[in-house]
Amino acid sequence: MTTTELQSSSGTDRSRKRQRPIARAAAGAPSTWVVLIKIISLGVLDAVVIYAAFILALNEDWVLAAVALVAATLINWIYIRRGSLPAKYLIPGTVFLLIFQMYAIVYSGYVAFTNYGDGHIGSKEAAVEALINKSLTRVPDSPAYPMVVVEQFGQLSFLVTDPDGEALIGGEDRPLQPADADLEGDRAVAVEGYTTLDFAGVLAEQEQLAAMSVPLTDDPNDGALRTPDGSQAFVYSAKMQYDETADAFIDTATGKIYEDTGDGAFVAADGTQLMPGWKIDVGFENFVRAFTEESIRGPLIAVVLWTFVFAGFTVAATFAVGVFLALILNDWRLRFRRTFRVLVILPYAFPVFLSALIWSGMLNPQFGFINQVLFGGAQIPWLTDPILAKFSILMVSLWLGYPYMFLVATGALQSIPEELVEAAKVDGAGPWAVFRRIKLPLLMVSMAPLLIASFAFNFNNFNLIYMLTRGGPQDITTDMNVGATDILITLVYKVAFGETGGRDFGLASAFSIIIFVLVAVISVISFRRTKTLEELN
Amino acid sequence: MKVNRSAATAIFAGSAILALALTGCSAGGGGGQSSTSATLTVWVDANRVEEMQDIAAKFEDDKGIKVELVQKEYGDVMRNDFIQQVPAGEGPDVMVGGNDWLGQLVQNGVVAPLELGDTAANFSDVAIGAMTYDEVTYGLPVSLENIALLRNTALASSTPATWDELIAAGQAVVASGAAQYPVLVPSDPVDSDPYHLYPLQTSYGAPLFAFDADSGYDTSELLVGSEGGNAFAAKLVEWGAAGIINTSITGDIARDEFAAGKAPFMLSGPWNLPAFQEGGIDYAIEAIPQAGPDAPTPFVGVQGFFVSSQSKNAIAANEFVVNYLGSEEAQLALYEAGGRPPALNSAFEIASAENPDVGAFGEVGRTGVPMPSIPEMGAVWDNLGATQSALLNGTAGDPTEAWQAMTERLREVVGG
Amino acid sequence: MSVDTYPATLHTPEVNPRGEKSGRVPKGPSQRRRTARTLAAKYIVVILTSVIAVFPILYIVSASLNPNGSLAGSSGLFTKFSLENYINLFSNPAQPFAAWFMNTLLIGLVTAAGTVLLGGLAAYAFSRMRFSGRRLGLITILLVQMFPQLLAVVAIFLLMKGIGDIFPALGLNTHIGLIMVYLGGALGVNTYLMYGFFNTVPVSIDEAAKLDGAGHSRIFFTIILRLSAPVLAVVGLLSFIATINEFVIASVLLTAPEKKTLAVGLYQFIAQETSANWPVFAAGAVLAALPVVVLFFVLQKYIVSGLTAGSVK
Numbered sequence A: 001m002t003t004t005e006l007q008s009s010s011g012t013d014r015s016r017k018r019q020r021p022i023a024r025a026a027a028g029a030p031s032t033w034v035v036l037i038k039i040i041s042l043g044v045l046d047a048v049v050i051y052a053a054f055i056l057a058l059n060e061d062w063v064l065a066a067v068a069l070v071a072a073t074l075i076n077w078i079y080i081r082r083g084s085l086p087a088k089y090l091i092p093g094t095v096f097l098l099i100f101q102m103y104a105i106v107y108s109g110y111v112a113f114t115n116y117g118d119g120h121i122g123s124k125e126a127a128v129e130a131l132i133n134k135s136l137t138r139v140p141d142s143p144a145y146p147m148v149v150v151e152q153f154g155q156l157s158f159l160v161t162d163p164d165g166e167a168l169i170g171g172e173d174r175p176l177q178p179a180d181a182d183l184e185g186d187r188a189v190a191v192e193g194y195t196t197l198d199f200a201g202v203l204a205e206q207e208q209l210a211a212m213s214v215p216l217t218d219d220p221n222d223g224a225l226r227t228p229d230g231s232q233a234f235v236y237s238a239k240m241q242y243d244e245t246a247d248a249f250i251d252t253a254t255g256k257i258y259e260d261t262g263d264g265a266f267v268a269a270d271g272t273q274l275m276p277g278w279k280i281d282v283g284f285e286n287f288v289r290a291f292t293e294e295s296i297r298g299p300l301i302a303v304v305l306w307t308f309v310f311a312g313f314t315v316a317a318t319f320a321v322g323v324f325l326a327l328i329l330n331d332w333r334l335r336f337r338r339t340f341r342v343l344v345i346l347p348y349a350f351p352v353f354l355s356a357l358i359w360s361g362m363l364n365p366q367f368g369f370i371n372q373v374l375f376g377g378a379q380i381p382w383l384t385d386p387i388l389a390k391f392s393i394l395m396v397s398l399w400l401g402y403p404y405m406f407l408v409a410t411g412a413l414q415s416i417p418e419e420l421v422e423a424a425k426v427d428g429a430g431p432w433a434v435f436r437r438i439k440l441p442l443l444m445v446s447m448a449p450l451l452i453a454s455f456a457f458n459f460n461n462f463n464l465i466y467m468l469t470r471g472g473p474q475d476i477t478t479d480m481n482v483g484a485t486d487i488l489i490t491l492v493y494k495v496a497f498g499e500t501g502g503r504d505f506g507l508a509s510a511f512s513i514i515i516f517v518l519v520a521v522i523s524v525i526s527f528r529r530t531k532t533l534e535e536l537n
Numbered sequence B: 001m002k003v004n005r006s007a008a009t010a011i012f013a014g015s016a017i018l019a020l021a022l023t024g025c026s027a028g029g030g031g032g033q034s035s036t037s038a039t040l041t042v043w044v045d046a047n048r049v050e051e052m053q054d055i056a057a058k059f060e061d062d063k064g065i066k067v068e069l070v071q072k073e074y075g076d077v078m079r080n081d082f083i084q085q086v087p088a089g090e091g092p093d094v095m096v097g098g099n100d101w102l103g104q105l106v107q108n109g110v111v112a113p114l115e116l117g118d119t120a121a122n123f124s125d126v127a128i129g130a131m132t133y134d135e136v137t138y139g140l141p142v143s144l145e146n147i148a149l150l151r152n153t154a155l156a157s158s159t160p161a162t163w164d165e166l167i168a169a170g171q172a173v174v175a176s177g178a179a180q181y182p183v184l185v186p187s188d189p190v191d192s193d194p195y196h197l198y199p200l201q202t203s204y205g206a207p208l209f210a211f212d213a214d215s216g217y218d219t220s221e222l223l224v225g226s227e228g229g230n231a232f233a234a235k236l237v238e239w240g241a242a243g244i245i246n247t248s249i250t251g252d253i254a255r256d257e258f259a260a261g262k263a264p265f266m267l268s269g270p271w272n273l274p275a276f277q278e279g280g281i282d283y284a285i286e287a288i289p290q291a292g293p294d295a296p297t298p299f300v301g302v303q304g305f306f307v308s309s310q311s312k313n314a315i316a317a318n319e320f321v322v323n324y325l326g327s328e329e330a331q332l333a334l335y336e337a338g339g340r341p342p343a344l345n346s347a348f349e350i351a352s353a354e355n356p357d358v359g360a361f362g363e364v365g366r367t368g369v370p371m372p373s374i375p376e377m378g379a380v381w382d383n384l385g386a387t388q389s390a391l392l393n394g395t396a397g398d399p400t401e402a403w404q405a406m407t408e409r410l411r412e413v414v415g416g
Numbered sequence C: 001m002s003v004d005t006y007p008a009t010l011h012t013p014e015v016n017p018r019g020e021k022s023g024r025v026p027k028g029p030s031q032r033r034r035t036a037r038t039l040a041a042k043y044i045v046v047i048l049t050s051v052i053a054v055f056p057i058l059y060i061v062s063a064s065l066n067p068n069g070s071l072a073g074s075s076g077l078f079t080k081f082s083l084e085n086y087i088n089l090f091s092n093p094a095q096p097f098a099a100w101f102m103n104t105l106l107i108g109l110v111t112a113a114g115t116v117l118l119g120g121l122a123a124y125a126f127s128r129m130r131f132s133g134r135r136l137g138l139i140t141i142l143l144v145q146m147f148p149q150l151l152a153v154v155a156i157f158l159l160m161k162g163i164g165d166i167f168p169a170l171g172l173n174t175h176i177g178l179i180m181v182y183l184g185g186a187l188g189v190n191t192y193l194m195y196g197f198f199n200t201v202p203v204s205i206d207e208a209a210k211l212d213g214a215g216h217s218r219i220f221f222t223i224i225l226r227l228s229a230p231v232l233a234v235v236g237l238l239s240f241i242a243t244i245n246e247f248v249i250a251s252v253l254l255t256a257p258e259k260k261t262l263a264v265g266l267y268q269f270i271a272q273e274t275s276a277n278w279p280v281f282a283a284g285a286v287l288a289a290l291p292v293v294v295l296f297f298v299l300q301k302y303i304v305s306g307l308t309a310g311s312v313k
Helices: A007-019 A021-028 A032-058 A062-080 A085-111 A124-135 A199-204 A206-211 A285-292 A300-328 A337-349 A352-362 A369-374 A386-413 A418-426 A431-459 A462-468 A488-498 A505-529 B002-038 B046-063 B076-085 B099-107 B117-122 B125-130 B163-175 B194-203 B227-242 B251-259 B270-278 B314-325 B328-338 B345-354 B356-366 B377-393 B399-414 C017-024 C029-064 C084-091 C097-128 C134-144 C152-166 C175-183 C189-200 C203-211 C216-227 C229-245 C248-253 C262-270 C278-303 C307-311
Strands: A136-138 A144-152 A155-161 A167-171 A174-178 A181-184 A187-191 A224-226 A232-238 A240-243 A248-251 A257-260 A266-268 B039-044 B066-071 B094-098 B139-145 B148-152 B209-212 B216-222 B265-268 B283-286 B299-307
Touching: A032 A062, A032 C152, A062 A085, A085 A505, A085 C097, A085 C134, A085 C152, A085 C175, A124 A136, A124 A240, A144 A187, A144 A199, A155 A174, A155 A187, A167 A181, A167 A187, A199 A206, A199 B046, A199 B314, A206 B314, A285 A505, A300 A386, A300 A431, A300 A488, A300 C029, A337 A386, A337 C029, A337 C278, A352 A369, A352 A386, A352 A462, A352 C029, A352 C278, A386 A431, A386 A462, A386 C029, A386 C189, A386 C229, A418 A431, A431 A505, A431 C134, A431 C189, A462 A488, A488 A505, A488 B377, A505 C134, B039 B046, B039 B314, B046 B066, B046 B314, B046 B328, B076 B094, B076 B099, B076 C152, B076 C248, B094 B099, B094 B314, B099 B139, B099 B299, B125 B139, B125 B299, B139 B314, B139 B328, B139 B356, B148 B356, B194 B227, B194 B377, B216 B399, B227 B377, B227 B399, B251 B265, B251 B270, B270 B356, B283 B356, B299 B314, B314 B328, B328 B345, B345 B356, B377 B399, C029 C278, C084 C097, C084 C278, C097 C134, C097 C175, C097 C189, C097 C216, C097 C229, C097 C262, C097 C278, C134 C189, C152 C175, C152 C248, C175 C248, C189 C229, C203 C216, C216 C229, C229 C262, C229 C278, C248 C262, C262 C278
Parallel strands: B039 B066, B039 B094
Antiparallel strands: A136 A232, A144 A155, A144 A232, A155 A167, A167 A174, A181 A187, A224 A232, A240 A248, A248 A257, A257 A266, B094 B299, B139 B299, B148 B265, B148 B283, B209 B216
C-alpha cells in the first residue's frame, strides 16, 4: 500500500500542501483525542509486543520474537508518520484477521501435508512412551506387594513385603534383595539408613516413581515391580520390548519385530501396526489420496451437482424472500411493523441445531405437524425419500437463512434515496419496474458480495445437512457410503472421519484446500461480474 | 512533524513502563504456576459434578491435593478435546467417559493403563470387560446402562416368552382398544436405531463381532453377515410392513406414548423412567424375550474415569481414581447423580435394595455384552442404521442382498 | 406487491416538494381501491410469514414450559404450563446460569462493537481511498472467510495456549481471549456490507467537510459513521447473534463454570449420555433469544430511521 491521501482530494491536496503548509496542517491535523487514543493504543501494543518478544527470546523462540518485533515496528512506523492513510485504517482489523483467521488456515494447510489424525496425534517420543506403558501388564494372578518408598542420597527405592512376609529392597536396575527392615504389623515400613516417604513425599516424586521398574531378580524375564500408588507394588511383565538402538519393538512372546518404516508408526513385516503412532510429514500423499479416493470419486458428479443446487437455491431463495419481506415491511402504512420485523427474524435468534431438531420432528412421517395437520394425516416421507429429503433440506435451509438476508436488505434499503424512486414513478414506472431498475441494482451494490459469501458458506454448510438427515437417505443397494442429501463437505467428512479407522485430519485438510480452491475460483469469477470493485461514486 | 516526534516519545516511554509492569505481573504468576502441579484436574459432566464434590473434598483433606472439577460437555466435545489437548501437554489428569471412547483414546495414546489391583474383583465383570482394550485395563468403571423390556402392568399381566408371542399379545391389547401400539421400539426415520434393535439382532444369531469374555471383541471375525443376519433382515421387513416397528417413532415419541399408557410393551433404558413415573404408569422391568434361536444380548454401556497418559500427577490421579472413586461411598454418590446401576458390586446391591428398578435393569445388563469400543464404531453405526431403516421402511429391495451388502461395507470399515 | 404509492410526506417535504403533488393528485377512486387491496395483500403476506417463522419456535417454548416434555414428540403444544425448567436454570449453583447470561451479553456486545469499529475502519479505507492492493485486499477478506475450517478449533486452541503461556490474561479461559478470536472475523462479509453502504454516501459530503477543515478521522467518525447508522446497526446485530450462538470455539477456550457463555453452558444439559435434558435447554434457549429480540427492537430505530435520506441534502 502506498501513501495515498483521501481519494477525493488527492490530486489537489499535494499542491495545496506546498502552497499553504499552515492551512494544510490545520485542516488535516487530527483532533487531540484521536492523537491521545493513538498514543495510548500504540503504547499498549508496544509494551505487549516487547514483553512477548522478551519471553519468546527467553524460550529461544527467535523467529517468533523477531516477527513480533518487526511487525510492531512496522505498525509504529505507519502510525507515527504522515501518510499511509489506507494502512492506518486497515491495520486494526487486519492484525486480528492475520492472527486468528490466517493462523487457522495456515495450520490447516500445514496439516494437509501430515498424517495428523487418530493414531497420529502426538510426537514419536510420546508414542514410544505410551507403547511401553501399554505393553507392561500385571502378571495374571500375581500377588500384590505392600510397599513404602524409601530414599537414600536422593535415590529412590521400593521397600516391599513379599507374600511370605519377607522384607525386600530394590530400585531401578537394582534387583530386589533382602533388607533388615522395621515391621509394622507384618508390613515393612522403614529400613536403617533410608528415609521413608510419606504420601506428600511420594507425590513430590510421582513422575519418577510412576516410571520406576524394580526387577524381581537378576533375570529380567522374571518381571519387575511397579507401583501405581506408592503403597502397593505389582509384578509386571512386558509383552513388548523397546530396542532403542534398533528403534524397534519386539514382541516378547512371538519375537515379532515392529520397526519404524517411516509411516509414522511401528509396523511389522506383515503390515500390522502398533498404535499409537506419531505425526509425520507425508508430502502430497493426502492430495493424491483425495484425488484417487474411490468413495469420493464414485458419487462425485451427483454430489457436486446437488451441492451446487443446494447452495445456489439457498442463496437465491433466501435473498428473494429476505428482500421481498424487507420491501413489504418498509411500507410505513403497515401497522405493527416493528413487531412483525422481530417475528420474522426469530428463526435467526435460536441455535441452528435446536431448530434443525424441531424441524426433523415436524417432518416426521407419521407424527410430525406437517403431515398430521397440514396434509391431513398423509404419511409423506419427507426425510426418507431421496427427492423429498432434498426438498425438505431446501425448505429448512430457506427458513433458517432468510432472516439474515432480510436484516441486511432492511439496512441496505435505507441507502436508496427516496427521490430516485419518486422520480421514476413520476416518469410512469410501475412498482415492478421501480424495483427492477432502481432498487435491485442499488441493493446489489452492497449485497452482491454477501450473496457470494453466502454461496460459499452454504457450499460448506455441514451442520444443516448433518443435523437434519446426516446426508441420508442412503441408497443401500450400492456399496457407496453416500446419501441422497450428502453435499461435498459431508461426504468428505464421512470419508476422512469415518472410514479409515478414525479421523484423518490430514486427508480432511487436503480436501478442505481442494474445496476452498474450487469455491474461491467460483467466487472470484462471480466477483468480477459484479460491479462491487468498481468506483461507484 | 513535531506532533509526531513527541507522540513517538510518549509511546516508547509508556510502553517501557507497561512492559516492566507486565514482567512484574508474570513473575508473580509464574511462581503460582509451578505449584499448580499439586492440583488434580478432573473433567466431569454437569450431572456428576455436584456429587463428586464431597469425594474431592475428602481426597483433599486426606492427601493435601486439591481436586479441581471442571465441568465439560459430555460426549464428542469432551472426547475430542481430550484427544487434542493431552498430546499438547494440556488437558486434565482425569476424565469421565464412556467405554465406547476407549478404542480411540488408546489409539491416540492419551490414556494411561490403570491397575485396579485386587479391587478389580469387586466390580461387575461386564464393567471391567468394557474398560479393557487389547487386554489392558484403562478405566475405573462407575455406572452401567442398558435397555430392557418395560411392561405396562395395567395393559399386560405377564411378559410372553418369545418376541413373536409378545407381538401377538400386544396386538391383542391393541385389538381390544386398550392400547394403540403392540410394542414401542425407539427408532428414527433416517437412521433407525441399531442400538435398540441389537438385542433382537443378536437373538437371531447375528452379533456384530465375535466376543469372548476374557479377550473382548475380535473385529476380524464379523458375525453380522451370518445366516441369522439374513433372517433378521427379512424379519425387519416383515415388522416394518406390519407397523410393529415403525421408524417414525423416535425416542421422544416412544417415551411420550408409553408414558401416556398407549402401549403394553416398550424397549427402553433407565433414562425414561422419570417420565413414566410422572405419567402414572405402573411398569415392570424384564428381560427382552427371545426373538430368534439365541438369547438376546443388549449392549451395555459403561461410564468410568480415565487417567491421562501425560498426567504430571500420575500417582495422585491413580490414588484418587482407584481408591476414592472406586469406593462404595463414591459409587453410591455417583449413582445418585444419574440413577444408573453402579459398577461396584457392593454398591449395586445397596442401590438395588433401595430402588428395585436399578436392580432390575442391572439384572438384564448381566446378560448383555459391553458396547464395542473400536474407533470405527461411528461408521459401523451409520451403516447399520441406514440399512435397518431401509429394511423397516420397505425400501431396501431384497433383504438378504441388502444385509450382505452392508456386511461387505462393514468389513471394509473395520478392515477385517 | 411493492411500494407503489409512497406518499412524499415520509421524507422531508423540502427535498421533493413536487413529489407530494405527483403522488396524490392523479388518484381516482379505482386507484384508492387498488391501494387498499395492495395493503391487504401485504398484511396477508406478512402475517403468513410471521406464522411460518414463529411456529417451529412455539415447539421450543412449549417444551420449555413442560418439565418432562420432549422436544419434538407426539404430545401437542402447550399441554402443560410450568415454570419448573426456568426455575431449575437459576437454582443450580454448579451451573451459574445468571453468570453465563451476563458473560454472553458482555462478550456479544463487545464483539459486536469491535466488529463494527474494525470493519468500519477498513470499509472506510476501501470506500474512500484508492491504493494499490485495494482490489486484492477486498477479494482476500472475502476469500479468507470461505476456507472450510475443519481444523480451526485445534489451531485456535494451540494458538491461545501459546498466547496464554505469555499473557495468562489473554489466553485460554479468558473472555478477552475469546473476544479477540471473534474479532478475527471482523474483516469479512460485514466489511463489505459497510463498504457498500459507505459507497452510497456521496463523496460531496466529504468534500464539503474537508473544506470546513475536517480531517479524515473526523470525517469518518462524525460524518460517515453517523450517516451509516442503519448498516452499523445491522452489522452489530449480525455479529451479536453470531457471537451468542457460537459454541465450538467458546467451548474449547472457556472451561471454568463461571466463565462460560450461554451456548456452552446450555449445551451441557443435552450432552448427557442418552438422557438429554431438552426441556431445560429449551428454557435456556428461549431466555438466550430474548436479548436478540430486545436488541433488534431497539436497533430498528436506527436501521430504518431514514437518517441518510434526511441528512443527505
